[in-house]
Amino acid sequence: MVIQSPLGVGLAPLTVGRPDPLTMVAAAEAGGFDSLGMTLWVPDEDCAPVCRDRRLLAEVRRRIEATGVSVTDVGVVVLRPRLDIDVVERVLVTAHALGARLVIVMNADDDGRRAASTLRAVADLARPYGLLVGVEFMPYSCTRTVAEAQQLAADTGADNVGLVLDALHLYRSGGTADDLREPAVRALQLVQLCDADHAGPGPDRLRAEALAGRRYPGEGELPLDRVLALVPAGVPITLEAPTLKDAARSPQQRAVRAAAAMRRFLSAR
Numbered sequence: 118m119v120i121q122s123p124l125g126v127g128l129a130p131l132t133v134g135r136p137d138p139l140t141m142v143a144a145a146e147a148g149g150f151d152s153l154g155m156t157l158w159v160p161d162e163d164c165a166p167v168c169r170d171r172r173l174l175a176e177v178r179r180r181i182e183a184t185g186v187s188v189t190d191v192g193v194v195v196l197r198p199r200l201d202i203d204v205v206e207r208v209l210v211t212a213h214a215l216g217a218r219l220v221i222v223m224n225a226d227d228d229g230r231r232a233a234s235t236l237r238a239v240a241d242l243a244r245p246y247g248l249l250v251g252v253e254f255m256p257y258s259c260t261r262t263v264a265e266a267q268q269l270a271a272d273t274g275a276d277n278v279g280l281v282l283d284a285l286h287l288y289r290s291g292g293t294a295d296d297l298r299e300p301a302v303r304a305l306q307l308v309q310l311c312d313a314d315h316a317g318p319g320p321d322r323l324r325a326e327a328l329a330g331r332r333y334p335g336e337g338e339l340p341l342d343r344v345l346a347l348v349p350a351g352v353p354i355t356l357e358a359p360t361l362k363d364a365a366r367s368p369q370q371r372a373v374r375a376a377a378a379m380r381r382f383l384s385a386r
Contacts, residue, residue, distance in 0.1 A: 126356055127354065129355040131156075131357050132371065133368035141297035142181055150356075151187065152353065154188070157212065164204050176312045189215055190251070191208065192220065192223075194220060194239055197225050202242070218353075221253050222236060225318050241275070253280075256290040263292050263297070263323070272303060281306060283327075284310075285331060288317075305348065308353070309354075309355050311358035315339070330361055335385060341382075358378075
């Protein structure tokens with residue numbers, strides 16, 4: 118796969134500190150990204166105000182239209198033994214209003230059968246809104262690997278459930294690009310790109326690294342070209358690279374620096 122320019126790569130909210138939607142749109146515009154993701158539901162918190170405030174939602178939509186950016190994905194729905202379906206519905210309604218195509222799901226339920234049932238319920242709710250549901254595996258979640266995410270998605274029997282691939286999680290889970298064969302590669306709905314040192318931190322530090330300790334593509338040691346070569350045309354790619362060196366900067370400044378790093382990476386390929 119050949120990415121023509123960073124304008125073909127979206128901005129993931131974690132890269133710029135998970136700001137509010139209006140700030141997220143401004144950051145994407147500042148960096149020259151043509152698409153973005155939005156965090157509508159932070160794990161262990163309530164859903165974002167934009168999910169409850171119609172006037173705020175209208176303002177976000179106006180800003181999206183004015184800047185010309187699009188929304189690729191929203192997150193995060195966390196599968197738990199007891200999931201508040203009313204909040205899920207609110208997130209899905211908002212995602213649809215923003216023009217998103219995908220809702221990201223992570224699994225925090227260690228009962229596989231129950232997790233699949235809950236995921237199927239989310240998929241059924243998402244279908245009328247034209248939304249895909251992407252399972253993101255993480256080595257510190259209850260769905261840790263590509264294979265486990267494939268199995269969870271398959272167990273739902275839903276045709277709108279697929280996979281979200283985060284390059285960091287792929288390698289920190291012990292996976293490689295060799296895991297991205299059929300049917301996994303066919304199930305990809307989103308790829309999140311970043312870099313990191315080849316050797317990762319200890320198991321108790323993986324989440325901290327993922328949330329704040331990544332590197333921009335080309336500034337680490339991960340074999341990202343091998344991953345990108347397997348991504349089918351049309352699968353959106355977002356830059357999810359929260360770095361410690363830029364953590365104190367504003368979201369707009371972080372977006373500009375992230376975009377510059379992405380341009381360097383792409384020009385060197």
